Amino acid sequence: SPARELTQNPLQKTWEPYDNGLPAGHSAQRGVCMTNCPTLIVMVGLPARGKTYISKKLTRYLNWIGVPTKEFNVGQYRRDLVKKYKSFEFFLPDNEEGLKIRRQCALAALNDVRQYLSEENGHVAVFDATNTTRERRETIYKFGEENGYKTFFVESVCVDPEVIAANIVQVKLGSPDYVDCSNDEATEDFMKRIECYKNSYETLDETLDKDLSYIKIMDVGRSYLVNRVMDHIQSRIVYYLMNIHVTPRSIYLCRHGESELNLKGRIGGDPGLSVRGKEFAKSLAQFINEQNIKDLKVWTSQMKRTIQTAEALGVPYEQWKVLNEIDAGVCEEMTYEEIQENYPLEFALRDQDKYRYRYPKGESYEDLVQRLEPVIMELERQENVLVICHQAVMRCLLAYFLDKPAEQLPYLKCPLHTVLKLTPVAYG
């Protein structure tokens, strides 16, 4: 049979086969479709071991790289069912009533997982609960098998009392459970809560659990045990988990100073700084000095305007080509008026779906995210960093840190001569 005709999708500029005028199968876009069957990530660990922290962060990362992911926190289901939390006694292992409710909540959450993965086009579900017994994990694993999901366990093991105390202060004291308690009362109750789980805790075992796919994170990332990684997405998850850390630090994002082309209302190109842009660079130097940042790394793109800006700081900086501004292809160095005049269809399409819209012979925001992923990974590894970049690039990075979805990303406000200072706090 003759080869099918290819047509270029006007929005994304991708070539797709058509069969009798209808888009045909047989072709997938790498980068978005990374999973074949859905994946169920199951958190494991005593309370205050960072399970929810990891769940939320991992979910944010996976969504940003284009893998539809959602977390299901069983504690949240419990709070919705049991309107008022009284005390740790709810979690006593012999509290029949409590056990019944908790089991109900787990099942309700799993039901929602099933709906998300099988009916709502979710790719990954993160099941955030203690899941500390083998029995509970077997139930979940069977659930996964029945529904055709791959199951991947993420266990956080930590015995350092300082870390646990810090976790409690960071995220437990402010929990809805303890809204009417003093800090001391809350801490005392929470410690007793943890005790309730200890006796029945069965850590993932080298022999008993040898056929499961999992990562065991020990002491907040000092060491890891990785067992039977099954596919690409699990491999990416492991890599991500091994690169994140919890050391306090700040990330500064800003654009280059105003450029000559900015002044003329033209997009793209590789112009130098305007007079005001140079003033900004000087101010930025002063600002950085005043911030008194320990071991600040400075990153720029390979475009003149970011490098000129960095030069004013008088400190070493690294140039990353992947931080270059979005490539506007045939529209490079045009004004928006000129684009509207010369490429009215393109102009309209961009407003229709700004995230997926790819400039002819250029890039889309979606492309940007893919090329920026190594930057995000390295930002996770680093501590204090100043990234001097560009509008579209900054929007992508910001969307990652602030968990903004694709629809909002291209409209995030990133004005010139403004620095965004990001500091990790609690779960965000």
Place this chain on the structure above:
Amino acid sequence: KVDAERKKTFVLKMPMELTQSRIQKIWLPNDNRPALPRRSCGPQLANSPTVIVMVGLPARGKTYISKKLTRYLNWIGVPTKVFNVGEYRREAVKHYSSYDFFRPDNEEAMKVRKQCAMAALRDVKLYLTEEAGQIAVFDATNTTRERRGMILNFAKENGFKVFFIESVCNDPTVVATNVMEVKLSSPDYRDCNSTDAMEDFMKRINCYQASYQPLDPDDYDRELSLIKVIDVGRRFLVNRVQDHIQSRIVYYLMNIHVQPRTIYLCRHGESEFNLMGKIGGDSGLSNRGKKFALALSKFVEEQNLKDLKVWTSQLKRTIQTAEALQLPYEQWKALNEIDAGVCEEMTYEEIREQHPEEFALRDQDKYYYRYPSGESYQDLVQRLEPVIMELERQENVLVICHQAVMRCLLAYFLDKSADEMPYLKCPLHTVLKLTPVAYGCRVESISLNIEAVNTHRERPEEAKKGPNPLMRRNSVTPLASPEPTKKPRINSFEEHVAVSSALPGCVPQEVPTQMPGQ
């Protein structure tokens, strides 16, 4: 305080004048200030040099991992070299007699073996401190705490970081397979038959068993940076990853596998632009290109593969080629041809006319040369790294791509340097079939006998050989894994095989050069 003073001075002076380097198109300050350490292309991958120390009984894949990892690191631009103590031993002891050499009570031999380890470490130091090496892979059993302690002291004295890679495997089938793959053909056993060799080698392994102290990250070795690879990658234990490069190494090791499989590389069928001599663009297939696509379909069918994945770029010509296969395929933007920037859709004559300086610069240094508003081979390597990583994860894959892209991928598999990469021969209508074998890659070149234009440009006579050493610094510069300091006298792996379905009048066979470095 000195830094603060320097900072203040700079804030006051501030010309911010930059010049763009002619070949790489990198913006650099054009006054001759004492150079602030400046990285040109991407993250600084490592600060202090690193010694990677392999650990494990014989036939556990240490040399396999050493060579493969070294090839990967060199390709992504981190100068890396393997130091295989066994090779030093073969130089020192001209003739291997039997496993008796390795008996723990053989004092004479123990002395020699320790000397060889020391000699290798001396060369490690030379490589890392005087030869611009970044990573040295110390390939030996290193099965005792005493030996590892000695290496740690050596590293500490010299300011090197240390990262241990231990391979643990107790599956007798795996061990036996390893022995057959790479030990029976070792120079040590060139005068033995397979059975005798196997028997001797198993006794050799036994010599190490009693004194083997595996890495113990829970207790004795809890401060060390290490990865334990268990049962050929079923399981990993990772402890104290210190920096970016160690993180990349761990990720790489966790993605490689040893399942037999084949990788097929080819370009799209001849395109309309190929016919016109135009580079780049997004044209469709010519008639001959369509014929090739059909021939490729037939070829793939004849290969009778289990679960073949097919990857294309997002340019029309590769997709059209894949369409003829009538198999599912995945489009990767990362596989798009090198962006020729302002030279897109021009012929070489037009480029020579309209951009004579650019034309000359490219011939001067084709690997680093970046087209104005376009890309360089160096940029390509960076963008192709996720493709390589996924190729390592996969099994049978056919990659339908483009000339420059294919050269980059091929350079990775065949361990070619930056200097050679832009001149590797990747003609149209020819499939390269890559099969992992022993420590490297067997390559077969298969022409499908459909005529096409020749798009290959040879390295011009007057172009200098070798990248400018000044430009190599801090940049993504694939190097071929360097020759080991002590060469084995007999190759321990197969030569490449060129296969063609030769018919009169077909395109001349252009066979890419040979095997990976030793």
